[in-house]
Amino acid sequence: MTSEENFDELDGPIAAPHHHTVVFENEHVRVVETVIRVGDTAPLHAHQRKHLLIASSGSHFIRRDINGIVLMDTRSEDLSFVLPQLQWSNGTPAHTLENTGDDDIRVTAIEMKE
Secondary structure, X not given: OOHHHHHHHHEHHHHOOOXXXXXXXXXXXXXXXXXXXXXXXXXXXXXXXXXXXXXXXXXXXXEEEOOOOEEEEHHHHOOOOOOOXXXXXXXXXXXXXXXXXXXXXXXXXXXXXX
């Protein structure tokens, strides 16, 4: 499998289309909206491009890697955890994301195209 095929297969809007929606795209950026309802889990997917995350709601979640191993459980870190409103990412490897909070996780990612 080529890296481009792997990218396509695990790309959020393809691998988890019920949670990720492309709302804008041009030759420079792609904007993806993500919604994970309370108690729901986004299936295995990745965010391979560098991106700026803008969170409008969300609190606790569990992120697991491709093997189901917990990478982050915000409930064990700080009970008052809230998603940062703005956050830069160089990309996120394949993971699932379970919303364990009291409100929907809603984030917009502005992905940079190289």
